[in-house]
Amino acid sequence: MSALCRLVHRGLSCRLFPGQLDVCRVAPPVRSASSSSPVNLTYDVFDGKGESTPLVFLHGLFGSKSNFHSIAKSLVQRTGRKVLTVDARNHGNSPHSSALTYEAMSGDLKHLLAQLHIEKCILIGHSMGGKTAMTTALTQPGLVERLVVVDISPAQTTARTNFRYYIQAMQDMKISSDIPRSTARRMAEDQLRSLVKEHSVRQFLLTNLVEQNGHYAWRVNLEAISAHLDDIMSFPNFNTVFEGPTLFLGGASSAYISSEDYPEIQRLFPSADIQYIPDASHWIHADKPLDFISSIISFLQS
Known part of the structure; x- marks a missing residue:
């Protein structure tokens, strides 16, 4: 393969730099979408050389895929795994849509994984992205080998936010x-x-x-x-469970995962482990990136 080649596949235009960041964009960019259909999410790929299950990072409200770029680069070096960071609908460079529910965002993710022929992934979601990750694991458990939920729980969070x-x-x-x-x-x-x-x-x-x-x-x-803030702060009701290995990783200085949430976490995710990183706020990966990376690697090896 040449140092730089272009691939166009199912409407996705990707530039591939061997051993470096693969920059992928929807081409041409679509700025709006119907409320019911999945949107073509923008994403970046950090291409590891190993054959292990890829890691997929989902950011929080007002975030973007770039929030996890430095984390992704480190994890590629440390684990050899391919790592994807993804822009949610209405965020980053992904299309805008009037709908913003966890069912819709999970549908977008399933659509992206199908486009990329990723049959199974390790899903890591922060805050809003954590709720999207939980929704995906609970509705399509076959797609998720392991789940990491970063500083959020399957509970109402309105009272804890500004x-x-x-x-x-x-x-x-x-x-x-x-x-x-x-x-x-x-x-x-x-x-x-x-x-x-x-x-x-x-x-x-x-x-x-x-x-x-x-x-x-x-x-x-x-x-x-603004129209869907109540949906974003809440979480859908599920009677299904995700049996796979699950890590809830909270910031010790954050109130987003409390002991009141433990029963619901255990009901939906019976294999869940709950850990806290000292001196970390809601944005754990920004406050304590080395501790965050170590926690992810330990979980992958457990």
Whole structure:
């Protein structure tokens, strides 16, 4: 194979760099989709040389596939496995849709895995992505060899979040046109500050600020997120179980996985192990990346 080749397969355009990141985009980009059909998710592939089951990372609300790039590179080096990081619908470079439920996001993931001929994966999801991962494991257990749920549980999370304030601040933001990106980011952060108190959260939200023909806008679909925030904060009811090995990995400084959630975790995931990483907040992989990676590797080897 040449150093650079192009593959076009089922509407997906991928650039392959042997031993490096495979950059894959839907081509041409579609910015909207019907509410019932799956969307073609954008994703990046870090191509390991081993034949073991690939790892698939799903980000949280307002996140993107790039949140796990450094983690993915490390895991490829440490395990030899192929690693995918995926943009959820209405996030990153994936298409926008008026629907934003866990059933829909799980359907998108199943659609992507089928396109890529991945018959089984190790699914690792953070927050919203963790709920999508749980939904996938509970509805299509044959697709999931192992499951890692990062700082979220199959429970209502509304009381623990400030996402409604974040959405309001982002919707209220006004940025001048035709100004340097650095200036636009400063203007945006100044406007977010009144409702988003934490500097780290403001910086996280600002990763979604993009420039389009001289105008600045949010790449996330704020309208759909706002309309479906109750769905995102809740979790579907299931009477099925996922019997496969499962790790719930919480931040010790986070309230997203509490002892009140343990009975429901054990009901749905009878093989679950629950662990906490010290001095980590909700964004464990950003706060303690080495501990996070070590926990994943230990789980894979267990």
